[in-house]
Amino acid sequence: MFRSVARLAAGKHLLRRGYATASLPDRKVAVLGAAGGIGQPLALLMKLNPLVSQLALYDIANTPGVAADVSHINSRSEVAGYVGEDQLGQALEGCDVVIIPAGVPRKPGMTRDDLFNINAGIVKGLCSAIAKYCPHALVNMISNPVNSTVPIAAEVFKKAGTYDERKLFGVTTLDVVRAKTFYAGKAKANVADVNVPVVGGHAGITILPLFSQATPKANLPEDVIKALTKRTQDGGTEVVEAKAGKGSATLSMAYAGAIFADACLKGLHGVPDVVECAFVQSTVTELPFFASKVRLGKNGVEEVFGLGPLSEYEKEGLESLKPELKASIEKGIKFANQS
Ligand SMILES: NC(=O)c1ccc[n+]([C@@H]2O[C@H](COP(=O)([O-])OP(=O)(O)OC[C@H]3O[C@@H](n4cnc5c(N)ncnc54)[C@H](O)[C@@H]3O)[C@@H](O)[C@H]2O)c1
Numbered sequence: 001m002f003r004s005v006a007r008l009a010a011g012k013h014l015l016r017r018g019y020a021t022a023s024l025p026d027r028k029v030a031v032l033g034a035a036g037g038i039g040q041p042l043a044l045l046m047k048l049n050p051l052v053s054q055l056a057l058y059d060i061a062n063t064p065g066v067a068a069d070v071s072h073i074n075s076r077s078e079v080a081g082y083v084g085e086d087q088l089g090q091a092l093e094g095c096d097v098v099i100i101p102a103g104v105p106r107k108p109g110m111t112r113d114d115l116f117n118i119n120a121g122i123v124k125g126l127c128s129a130i131a132k133y134c135p136h137a138l139v140n141m142i143s144n145p146v147n148s149t150v151p152i153a154a155e156v157f158k159k160a161g162t163y164d165e166r167k168l169f170g171v172t173t174l175d176v177v178r179a180k181t182f183y184a185g186k187a188k189a190n191v192a193d194v195n196v197p198v199v200g201g202h203a204g205i206t207i208l209p210l211f212s213q214a215t216p217k218a219n220l221p222e223d224v225i226k227a228l229t230k231r232t233q234d235g236g237t238e239v240v241e242a243k244a245g246k247g248s249a250t251l252s253m254a255y256a257g258a259i260f261a262d263a264c265l266k267g268l269h270g271v272p273d274v275v276e277c278a279f280v281q282s283t284v285t286e287l288p289f290f291a292s293k294v295r296l297g298k299n300g301v302e303e304v305f306g307l308g309p310l311s312e313y314e315k316e317g318l319e320s321l322k323p324e325l326k327a328s329i330e331k332g333i334k335f336a337n338q339s
């Protein structure tokens, strides 16, 4: 990620010793849920990103300490901590990108949908504030269940009259990160060279890695592809079980969240050909939201890419995931409109 920022800076003759960050535009990024398991390492990684000039760290508790700590790092951005609802507006005012990892994580035996009852309300409240204080920001939704929290956000923005489908993203980057790591292991490829699109949604079978399109090509046998698919779909559960009641993926998610936010910032900055998978409003299938590759630009999503050629196994996976994804989307829409 930072290597490509260096390339960007170098290409524009901004790089002499380190980054000539004075030449980069001001960009404010907020992390909502910044004192949490994801929020803290994500705050650290965003503090290291030279495309950020102001970093607002918001949570319902403990942000002054996190902000004081992160603020001592000698990188470009100015850091401020905001705590409690009274300070949410200040945290959001002027934001270009808002990253939301606020909410409860899973414990063993739970599905992501089991988080709905608590997280739906949290996300709804935060999105109402975004509509009020930074209606043009790109919103990176991490809080689960993403398959429902993104439709909730869309409905809140629609009601507020601020919805721009190009600016709302469910962050599915961790699925891509996992698919790349697991594929590289089996394909005996250099993980840094590996690419694997992951489409659909972000829960169980709705996570559909397209290993038939993975590069470099490895011609792995069908049973290995099936095992890789299952491991990618169950990657979150693997971590939840290993953490044995102490939460879900935080460090790998912070890494994935930082990659996706960096892609959004690069897009805003006009870097060409920034492509990541994300869960967005979509016409790729009959479902209103779907994760696929998207090109990011100055207005957020510039282009939603189709699925490309699928193997028979992937075609079956696509058909199997649709009912569950549809139900999760509808659940989010219904919640946002009834409460
Ligand atoms: N999209 C993904 O790939 C992905 C990956 C991992 C985790 N997650 C999800 O991210 C969420 C956070 O996970 P975590 O491990 O960081 O949990 P955590 O409990 O460690 O942290 C959550 C933080 O949110 C804060 N919070 C609660 N209500 C809030 C509100 N109204 N406003 C602001 N902050 C609030 C809490 O105080 C806490 O600090 C969970 O829903 C989890 O399932 C998503």
Ligand SMILES: O=C(O)C[C@H](O)C(=O)O
Binding pocket: 105, 106, 112, 144, 174, 235, 236, 237, 239, 240, 248, 249
């Ligand atoms: O699995 C979870 O509950 C957290 C997250 O969605 C993940 O994929 O790690």
